[in-house]
Every structure is written in C-alpha cells, then in structure tokens.
Amino acid sequence: MVVGDFAEELQTVVIGSGPGGYVAAIRAAQLGQKVTLIERGNIGGVCLNVGCIPSKALIHAGEEYQTSLDSSLLGIETKETTIDFKKTQAWKDEKVVRPLTKGVEQLLKKNQVSIIKGEAYFVNSQTLHVMFDDEKGQTYTFEKAIIATGSRPIELSSFKFNKRIIDSTGVLNLSELPKKLIVIGGGYIGTELAGAYAKLGTEVTILEGMDQILMGFEKDMVKLVEQNFKSKNVKVITNALAKKAEQDDQHVTVTYEANGKEEQLEADYVLVSVGRRPNTDDIGLDIAGIETDEKGFIQVDEQGRTNKKNIFAIGDIVPGLALAHKASYEAKVAAEALSGSKGAAVDYLAMPAVCFTDPELATVGYTEKEAKAKGFDAVSNKFPLAGNGRALSLNQTTGFVRLVTEKESHTILGAQIAGVSASDLIAELGLAIENGLTAEDIALTIHSHPSLGESIMDAAELVLGQPIHT
Template sequence: MADVEKKDTVIIGAGPGGYVAAIRASELGQKVTLVEHADTVGGVCLNVGCVPSKALIQAGHRLEQAKDGATYGISTNDAKIDFAKTQEWKQKKVVDRMTGGVNMLLKKHHVDIVKGDAVFLSDTQLRVMPTGEKQFMSTDTGSTFEFNNLIIASGSHPIEIPGFKFEGRVIDSTGGLALPQIPKEFIVIGGGYVGTELAGAYASLGAHVTILEGTKSILPNFTKDMVSVVLKNLKKKGVDVITSAMAKSSKQDDNSVSVTYAVDGKESTIKADYCMVTVGRKPSTDDLGLEYTKVKLNDHGQIKVDVQGRTDSEHIWAVGDCVPGAALAHKAFFEGKTAAGAISGKKTANDYVSVPAVCFSDPEIATVGYNEAEAKDKGIKVKTAKFPFAGNARAVSLDAPEGFVRFIYTDDDNKNIVGAEAVGPEVSTMAGELSIIVNDGLNVEDVALTIHPHPTLNEPIQEAADIALGFPTHL
C-alpha cells in the first residue's frame, strides 16, 4: 500500500455543501483537500439539478410569452423552439459557466481537488480510489489519507421504484433535463418539487404532461390554498394531474413507454414518449465505509449530527443531503459554513426555522418558518394576514395577478411573525426578505414601517403587515 498522506481538512463531495465548506475552511486558515468522484464540481444541483432545471423553466416561460403576445397587443407569428439550441444554451451558458466559476473559486482558495471515490478505513483514515474502482480496493492504485478533520458532503441520489428501472425511456430527473427533443407525451411520477417544476417546464415547451402523484395532492408539503393556485395554472397548460395514484409497472419499446397505475384499486394504462420518476432522493451514505467509524445513521440512512454538523465521531462532520432535514442547496451552503467554522473553533450552529423553501412552479411558491397548522402544533396561538397579488400594480402589469403573500403572527400584543407564505410571480426573489423577517423575530409593525418601492412585487409584504395591524390600504 502507498504511503499514508497526512491532511488537515478533507471534504468528501464537491456539491453545494462540500465546495462552500471548502471555501470557508480555507478562509479560516485550514488546508483543504476536496475529494469528488465526478468530472465536474458543483454536485447534482449545479450540473443536473436546480440550476439547469431553472434554465429549462425560463426557456418555457419565454416560449409561452412569445406565443401569447396578443395579450399585450403584440402580433407574434407562430413562435417556435429549436430544442437542441436550448439544450446547448443551458449547458454552455449556464451550467458550464457556473461550474467554471466554482472551479475558479476553489483554485483561488488553494483547495486541492482529488478525483476519486472515498472509503473510510477508520475514524482518522480514508482511502480514495479511482472513480468506479472503489469496490476492488486495490493496494496498487489510489491514495490513503490521514486527516485531522473531515466533512462528509456526499449528497443524495434518486430513488428507484419497483417496475421502473432507470433505463431507456424510464428516466430520473437527470435524464429529464437532458432529453434530445421535447416529448409529445410526458409522464411524471411524483408531484413534489422536482416533478412539478419539470412538468410545468415541459408543458410550457409544448408537451402534454401527466403527473401521477401517490398522495392526495401534488406539493404535499405546502398549504392547500397555495397549491390550488399552482394546480389551476398546470391545468391551464393542459397538464393532467392524477392524485392517489400508485405506479405499478412500465413497458417500453424503441419509441414509447406504457405506464400502469392504480387509483382506488382500479388500474389504468397510459402511453408516452418518456416517463420520468421523481419520487424523492436517498442519502448517498451506503458505500462510504461508515461501518469502520463511529458515525451513526438514522432509519432513513441519514448521518446523525449535532447543531454544528459533528457526527458521533469526534473529527468527522456531515452536511447537506446526507444529514436530516430538507434537501436544499442553500441549507447545505449554511451547514457547510457552520461545520467549517466549528472545526476552526468558532461558536457556530445551524438553525433551521428560517430556512426558506422555494418551489419554482408556475407561479412560484416560497415559505419560511411555520405555517398556521405547524404553529398551532407547537402551541403557538397565531393569526394570519393575507394580501393578494390581484391588488399589486406590478403583478397586474405583468399579467400575473394570481396568488398572495401571507404572514403567520402571534395572537398577542407583540404580533411577532413566526412564518410567511407566498405564491405568485417571482416570489422566490422575496424569500430572502421573508427569511430575515422570521429569523430576526420582527413583528408586523416592523414590517409595516419598512417602505417598499412602488410598483414592485415585494409590496404585498408590507401590505400584509398593514392588514395584520388592521389598516389595509390597497385591499
């Protein structure tokens, strides 16, 4: 076996949690080695996830706007799309540019990047094998590292369900982002964040989409009246949404795939060009050799950590999709900074109450803190105040008056805001402000006294606070 190389801080995985942890650790004076099995940095999010999906969503919006110019008195002749050029733009101008930027940042911070698959030998040693050769653990190839501290940011991977092996015309979200052409018929199994976003994107691009969702509603983590706004728009796009539907099996040939599903025990079969399965993701923790360490997993295969990200092993930390909590890139960013700071002795801690959740559906959804039901479950007596985008001049001028902003605030003299919900045009851009409001424990008067420029889409934040005070203006 090759000599053991001594390392200061090692990070497994160059996704959002890993590369941000690497940058912060370097800024704090640590010498960082980043281990990544893929050819590019940025992880799923940057390469085959949240970033390229938003590019396709934007392309769909542009095509819809071009086709619907008559709304604004604009004559548009049959707008068309060259999907090959769309895919080229998505890859070269968006994904490659962003991954190149991350590479530059890592180089600037003197992060040593090692390509390969990582396997623990103990609580202080790691073996890195060439990608794809981990199962052989050859003594002739690879490197052995002895580390002072290590951060696991191994991410997650799509869940594969029985009868729907990812091959051919049965694809995961990665395949859904890389289709060579816009399908005429497209089946999406799973109506969560990813399924709903890509279903809307391909419907905007011209596909007829069918969503099969196992629960009673798509986007089950969001409040019902918010989801109803998204459902209305999906149906306007021609999307068929079938809920309480259990996918049973699939059959495919060179040109199509047939999917059999059951609702209340009654089976039906539909046919499409492709079937995309987006029923969730699993933490990528199975093949790390954690059994040779003190690191413990929960029942979902996630790594148990404390508020700083430290595992049961003194010098091993974990962040991102491989630990409990929502699988969100910005959550991983924060956890990566927290763990890197803790290694340097900083008094850091993760606080998840004000982590915003955003779905880039059409229209978008953004939430922070508690919804009304969650607050009541916590024993907090609350009231709500809601302002509709129909009363917002900017939304009306964008021909996007659907949706609302809602505050959940304490039913007492303080009127502290414990949660915020928004569904409507570009509400992802207001999620940061809503997070500050909840994180800083502001009350409705604080927000009502914060002047928002007119006409902007953020004005409903102030308007909802006015309603909570009992002095509505534009309602």
C-alpha cells in the same frame, strides 16, 4: 490498499463539491484550515450540473416560449413560434451550467483549496483511500473531515431506469422534446419538471400516490398550481399507484391503479421522481464507525458533528429537507465548528422552502397551524397580488402574500407566498423571522414603488388592521 507510513497527510478534507461541499471547503479555508476537496464527478455536484440550476434554465426557456405564444394580449403580434430543443439544451449547458461550475472551481483555487478527483472510501476515522480510476488510488490520513456526498434519485423496482424510464438527470438532458411525458411523483422535482416541459409544449400526466401534489405546501397554495396545470393541459391523477411499465423503442406504457380501477397511459418517456436517497451506503461509514439511521442518514448534532468528533456531515446525507441552501447553511456552521467556534449551531426556523412551479411557491417559518401547535396565539393575514401594481403590469396577478403573526405583539412567526418571484420575495420575510421583527417593522420600512415587495408591506399593514390597498 496502502496505509501507514506511505499515506499522504492532509489537515481538513471535504468529500463532495456540491452546494454543501464547496461552501464548506471555502469557508474552512477562510478560517485558516488547509483544505483538500475530494470529488468523484464534476465540481458543483448534482445541484449545479444536473439539478437546481439546469432545471431552472429549462423552466425559464418554457416561460419564454409561453410568453411568445401569449404576446398578442399585449398587442405584440409574432409569427409562429418554434422550438429547436437541441439549441435550448446547448444554451442550458454552455451558457448556464458551464460558467457556474467553472466559476466554483476558480473560487476554490482562489481560496487555496486543493482538489483531488476521485472516489473516497473511509479506512478508519482518520484515514481515506481515494480511487482515481479502476486501478490507481492513494491513501490519505486526515485530522478533520466534512462529508457532503449528497443524494441520488430513488429507483423503483417496477420502473428500472433505462432509455425511456428516466430520473431527473435523464429528463434534463433529453435531446428531443417529448410529445408525451408521464411523471411518477408530484413532489418538488416532479412538479417543477412537469411544468417546465408542459410550457415547452409536452403533454404531461402526473401520477401522485398521495391525495394532493406538493404535500409540503398549504392547500390554497397548491390549488393555484393545479389550476395552472389545467390551463397547460397537465393531467394530475392523485391517489394513484404506478404498478408496471412496458416499453418498445419509441414508447412506454404505464399501468397504474386509481379509484379501484387499473388504467394505462402511453408516453415517450416516464420520469420517476419519488424522492432521493443519501449517498452514504458505499463510502465505508461502517468501517469508520460513523452512525447512520435505518434510511442511511448520518446522525449529527447541532454543529453537524457525527459520533466521531473529528468528522462532520452536511446536506442531503443528514436528516431534514434535501435543499441546496440548507446544505450551504450547514456547511458554514460545520466549517466554523471544525475551526474551533463553540457557538456555531444550526437554527432551521428561518429556512425557506421554494418550488419553482407556476405560480412559484415559497414558505418560511411556521404555518398558522404549526404556530398554534407550538403554543403561540397565532393569526394569519393574506394580501392578494391582484392588489399590487407591479404584478398587474407584469400580467401576473395570481397568488398572495400571507403573514403568520403572534396576535398581541404582531411578531412575525412565518410566511407563505404564492406568485411571481415568490422565490426572491421570501428572503425579506426570512430576515424578519431571523431577527424577531414585527409587522410594524415591515410596515414602517419604505418599499420602492411600483414593486412586488410592496405586497409584503401591504400584508403587514393588513396585520395591523390598517390596509391601504385592499
């Protein structure tokens, strides 16, 4: 390892090019920093290559397949629908993932961000060594750094990853459509991918250790997903402990315990989706003196600054939900702080969380229970999508919009949406919370007709005791 006079000097370094890293690099460059981005894999990180984006592509493919099966309801008769899964995977890779990752690379170049392909290790708090391959490397000194190395799936000791026991990356890149799939873990990733494959015709079983799937969402929202799973023949087994797996060339048999009894299930593949761990254990943080907690998360202040004042950390490697948009948000704050802004600081109240199940689930701000725990005199009002004309015309009336407001002022404290396009609709309510708006503000905002957005206006009118459509 070469250090000292032979080290190349850099100003600002960003390690990792996911939705945290590439956004941090671009924003820092826009603010006058000379930025170098270091990436050991593909530009775009997990999210663009093997996470958020490809999973949504498969979810959409499943929705299209289901639409063709159900089209007779609309008077559209089709011949038997078939799936060429290799073509589906090729579309996902060539028409969705590749254009996005190439686009990010062009954005980096446009903003004059230099890119180094290699694996970075800290030598000290102002020096990095980057290995380009197994033999070649280079040492760099830097003034400032943002660590955005992301996370990886947790591997269970009794379910080591291999050909038939796979993680989220593996299940997104299967060359064949499984006849049967077991999903261990009913969180965001597990339920989304279970739903995607169920819509494509796979027989899916979810084994969840808690008493419900999707613990981050309220029960009445989760119930809608469970009902949809039943209609797609997805079996959800809660309070289940997956114990071991036995496999041959074609199948995997999982032994699990539920209700005091041991049972067995057989499938083509097992997806293990029990959480993710931060990629902080092999980059020399201890050598650089950067503090982490017992789980490996880097400790940061409200600007993303670590205990080393010139080094910041963002995304999955810091405490909080592992969300791509959280990483991008933290990236902008850290880039501004690194560039000299003293007022930049994170505020997570209006941070949405979305799950692309069927129906979609989205939440932002406080639930009613959380708001009351914070001392607010909070109430909630729920408008059903069955009362929305656009939802009816889409034949997707399952779900609701719920507003959590302060009783006297009608200030919006939180919102939950279950239903079609919840992932898009939640943005309006995030904006409302961010700006301290009231139900009156939304009710007085003219919403186009017919639109799903009208359901938010209707929910606001319900808060005011002046509902038109319910």
